[in-house]
Amino acid sequence: METQTQYRDVKTAVATVFKNASLPERAILRQEGEYWTVGYGANAFRLKDTKGLAYLARLLRHPAVEFHVLDLAGGIAGQHHDDETRQSAHCLPRTDEYLEKAGIHVGGLGDAGEMLDDTAKAAYRRRLSELREELEEAKELGNVERAEKAEQEIDALTSELSRAVGLGGRNRRAASASERARQSISKTIKSVVERIAQSDARLGDIFSRCVKTGNFCSYQPDPALEIAWELDAIEPTEHPTSSSEPAPARADHPQTSPAVLEVSPFSFAARTAFVERESERSTIRAAIDRALSGHGSVVMLAGGPGVGKTRLAMEMAEYASRVGFRYLVGHCYERDEPFPFLPFVEIIEGSLAEAASLDDFRRRIGDNAPELAQIVPSLRRVFPNIPEPPDLPPAQKRRHLFQSVSDKLGRAAQTRSQLYILEDLQWADESTLALLIHLANRVAQLPVVIIGTYRSGYSENNPALVRTLEELIRMGIRPLKLGGLSKDATAQMLHGLSQRQDVPESLVSLIFEESQGYPFFVEEVYRHLIEEGKVFDAAGQFRADVEIDEIDVPENVRLIIGRRLERLDENEKRALTAAAVIGRSFSFKLLTAICEIEVDELFTIVEKAQQMGIIVASSEGPARPFVFTHELVRQTLLAGISAPRRQHLHAGVADAIARLHTDDVSERTGDIGIHLTKADGHSAPPARPGSGRR
Numbered sequence: 001m002e003t004q005t006q007y008r009d010v011k012t013a014v015a016t017v018f019k020n021a022s023l024p025e026r027a028i029l030r031q032e033g034e035y036w037t038v039g040y041g042a043n044a045f046r047l048k049d050t051k052g053l054a055y056l057a058r059l060l061r062h063p064a065v066e067f068h069v070l071d072l073a074g075g076i077a078g079q080h081h082d083d084e085t086r087q088s089a090h091c092l093p094r095t096d097e098y099l100e101k102a103g104i105h106v107g108g109l110g111d112a113g114e115m116l117d118d119t120a121k122a123a124y125r126r127r128l129s130e131l132r133e134e135l136e137e138a139k140e141l142g143n144v145e146r147a148e149k150a151e152q153e154i155d156a157l158t159s160e161l162s163r164a165v166g167l168g169g170r171n172r173r174a175a176s177a178s179e180r181a182r183q184s185i186s187k188t189i190k191s192v193v194e195r196i197a198q199s200d201a202r203l204g205d206i207f208s209r210c211v212k213t214g215n216f217c218s219y220q221p222d223p224a225l226e227i228a229w230e231l232d233a234i235e236p237t238e239h240p241t242s243s244s245e246p247a248p249a250r251a252d253h254p255q256t257s258p259a260v261l262e263v264s265p266f267s268f269a270a271r272t273a274f275v276e277r278e279s280e281r282s283t284i285r286a287a288i289d290r291a292l293s294g295h296g297s298v299v300m301l302a303g304g305p306g307v308g309k310t311r312l313a314m315e316m317a318e319y320a321s322r323v324g325f326r327y328l329v330g331h332c333y334e335r336d337e338p339f340p341f342l343p344f345v346e347i348i349e350g351s352l353a354e355a356a357s358l359d360d361f362r363r364r365i366g367d368n369a370p371e372l373a374q375i376v377p378s379l380r381r382v383f384p385n386i387p388e389p390p391d392l393p394p395a396q397k398r399r400h401l402f403q404s405v406s407d408k409l410g411r412a413a414q415t416r417s418q419l420y421i422l423e424d425l426q427w428a429d430e431s432t433l434a435l436l437i438h439l440a441n442r443v444a445q446l447p448v449v450i451i452g453t454y455r456s457g458y459s460e461n462n463p464a465l466v467r468t469l470e471e472l473i474r475m476g477i478r479p480l481k482l483g484g485l486s487k488d489a490t491a492q493m494l495h496g497l498s499q500r501q502d503v504p505e506s507l508v509s510l511i512f513e514e515s516q517g518y519p520f521f522v523e524e525v526y527r528h529l530i531e532e533g534k535v536f537d538a539a540g541q542f543r544a545d546v547e548i549d550e551i552d553v554p555e556n557v558r559l560i561i562g563r564r565l566e567r568l569d570e571n572e573k574r575a576l577t578a579a580a581v582i583g584r585s586f587s588f589k590l591l592t593a594i595c596e597i598e599v600d601e602l603f604t605i606v607e608k609a610q611q612m613g614i615i616v617a618s619s620e621g622p623a624r625p626f627v628f629t630h631e632l633v634r635q636t637l638l639a640g641i642s643a644p645r646r647q648h649l650h651a652g653v654a655d656a657i658a659r660l661h662t663d664d665v666s667e668r669t670g671d672i673g674i675h676l677t678k679a680d681g682h683s684a685p686p687a688r689p690g691s692g693r694r
C-alpha cells in the first residue's frame with residue numbers, strides 16, 4: 001500500500017518536472033455551427049453538435065467549478081456562453097422551462113421519472129403489439145370478453161405510454177426534476193465522452209478521469225497535465241471541411257437532435273464482437289451516408305434464420321446513430337391472420353414514445369393525423385380529437401393513407417435523419433409490403449434509410465413478399481443475401497466466445513463445417529461442445545484430440561439446442577420452461593411465484609442459464625430483466641412439454657400476476673387475460689404462502 005502511494009508520488013513529481021520543462025499540451029473543443037472540432041495534440045476530428053459537447057465545453061471553461069445539473073441544463077438551453085461567469089456555480093435550481101429548452105422533459109407532471117426510461121417504453125411497445133395480436137385473434141374468434149379485456153389493457157398501456165411522453169397523470173411517485181436532470185446529463189456527458197474516446201483514446205481518458213458527473217458536475221483538471229484549451233465557438237461554416245469521424249456533412253437537412261447511441265436489443269454484455277460482413281457493411285454505410293445528404297434508399301437483407309440479419313441491421317443502426325440518425329424498429333410476427341401495417345404501427349408508436357412531448361408529436365403529425373390513426377388506432381386514445389378521415393373510395397383511400405405516412409416520415413426526417421428497420425418481413429402482410437413499395441419510391445428525396453430483413457427460403461410462403469421483392473428489383477433494389485461466415489470469421493467468433501487466441505485449427509474446422517458459418521449455429525455448437533467437455537482438458541487447455549466422430553455433432557440447430565437443454569436437470573428444465581411460458585422476457589419475481597422451487601435454487605438456475613447462454617440480461621427494464629437469447633431456444637423449451645402442462649402453467653402465470661399486483665391489478669388485466677386464454681380453462685394450482693407456491 002505504502003509503496004503504491006510512494007510510487008504515485010514519484011510519478012506525480014516526475015510528471016510535474018516534465019510539465020514545468022515543457023509547454024502545455026494544446027487541446028480544442030470548439031463549436032463551428034453544426035459541428036465541433038475536437039482535438040488533442042496533433043490529432044483533431046469533428047463531431048456533430050450535441051448537447052453533451054456543449055456541457056463539456058461549459059465545464060472546461062470553468063475548471064474546478066461545480067455546476068448544479070439544473071444550472072448546467074439551464075445554461076445550455078440558454079446557450080449564452082458569455083454571461084456564464086456572472087452566474088454562481090451553485091445556482092438555485094432552474095425552472096422546468098429551462099429543462100424543456102435543454103431537451104430534458106419534465107412536463108410539470110412530477111411523475112415521469114421512471115416512465116422516461118427508454119427500456120420501459122420499449123417493453124410497453126412490445127406489450128402493446130402483443131395485445132393487438134390478442135385483440136385481433138379474439139375478434140376473429142368472436143370472443144367479445146377476450147377482445148374487451150385486450151382493449152382495456154391497450155387503453156391502460158396507451159395512457160401509460162402517453163404519461164411517459166409527458167401527459168400529466170396519476171399518483172406515481174417519481175424522481176425530482178433535479179434527479180431526472182442528473183440522470184439525463186450524466187448519460188449525455190458519458191456518451192459524448194465515449195464518442196470522443198473512439199476518435200482519441202487519450203482525450204477520452206482525460207475526460208473520463210477529470211469530468212465529474214452527479215448532482216454537481218465539474219471539470220477537475222489533472223494537476224500533472226497542463227492543457228491549453230481552445231474553446232471559443234466560431235461562426236457556423238457552410239460545410240465542414242474535414243472529418244476524421246465518418247460523418248459526412250449534411251448541408252440541406254440540419255440535425256438538431258443529439259446523436260446519442262440508442263438502446264440496442266442485443267445485450268452488450270452477451271454479444272461477442274461483430275465479425276466480417278465488410279461488403280454488406282460498406283454498402284449499407286454508403287446508403288446511410290447518401291441519406292445524410294437527402295438521398296435515402298431501401299436495403300433488403302436476406303438469409304436463413306441465425307445468419308445474422310438482425311445483428312447486421314443493429315450494427316448499422318449503431319453506425320447511423322453515431323452519424324446523427326434516429327432509428328426505430330418495427331417487427332412482423334408469425335401469425336395466422338395478418339395485422340395490417342404492424343411494423344409501421346410499432347414505428348409510429350415508437351416515435352410517439354420518444355417524442356419530446358405529446359404536443360410536439362401532435363404538431364408533427366399535423367393534418368395527417370386522421371390517416372395515421374387509421375393505421376395506429378391507439379393515437380385516437382392519446383389524441384381523442386383527431387378528426388375522422390375523409391370518406392373516399394377504397395383505392396383512393398389507400399393512396400391517401402400511404403401519402404400521409406410518407407408525409408409523416410418526411411417531416412420527421414426534416415429535423416433528424418431516420419433509419420427504419422423492418423424486421424422479419426417474411427411474415428409481413430400485403431398492406432405492410434404495399435406501403436414499403438410506396439416508401440421505396442419516395443425515399444430517394446428524403447434523408448431516410450429503410451432496412452428490411454427477411455428469411456430467404458421462407459419468402460416463397462408469402463406471395464405478397466415475392467411480388468414485393470420483384471417490384472423492388474425492378475426499382476434497382478437487389479437484396480443483400482447473407483450467407484455463412486468465412487472460416488476466418490468463424491475463428492474470430494470462436495476467439496471472442498472462448499476469450500482466447502489459441503483456438504486450435506481442428507476445432508475451428510469442426511465448428512465451421514457443422515455450422516456452415518452461421519453465427520447463431522457457431523455459438524450454439526461451441527456452447528454444446530463446451531458443455532459436453534469436448535473442448536478443454538482437465539488443465540483448462542484446448543484439447544488437441546477433438547475429432548469429428550468423437551463428438552457426434554447434432555444435425556441441425558434445433559437438435560443442438562435440444563441437446564444442450566438435455567444437460568439441464570429436472571428442476572432446471574422446469575424452471576426455464578416456466579420462464580418460457582411467461583414470455584420472451586420475464587422477471588425473477590414472477591418466475592419465483594409460479595415455480596415450485598425454492599428461491600435459492602432458482603437463483604442458481606437463473607445464473608446457470610445465463611452462463612449457458614440460454615438467457616441474458618435484457619435491456620427491457622427492471623420489470624423484465626431476463627430474456628431468452630433466441631426465440632428458437634424458448635420454442636424448443638415449450639415444445640418439450642405437453643399441451644395440458646403448458647396450459648396449466650399459463651393458468652399459474654395468470655394467477656401469479658394477479659397475486660403479485662394486487663395494487664395495480666386493473667392495469668394487468670390484459671396480461672392476465674392473455675395467459676388465461678392460453679390456459680384454455682385449466683386452473684391454477686393453489687397458491688402457497690409467500691410469493692412462491694408449493
Ligand SMILES: Nc1ncnc2c1ncn2[C@@H]1O[C@H](COP(=O)(O)OP(=O)(O)O)[C@@H](O)[C@H]1O
Binds near residue numbers: 274308493519520
Ligand atoms: N457478424 C457477426 N459477428 C458476430 N456475431 C454475429 C454476427 N452475426 C450474427 N451474430 C450473432 O449470431 C446470433 C444470431 O444472429 P441474428 O442476427 O439474431 O440472426 P437472424 O436475425 O438472421 O436470425 C446472434 O447471437 C448474433 O449476435
Ligand SMILES: [Mg+2]
Binds near residue numbers: 309310
Ligand atoms: Mg432476426
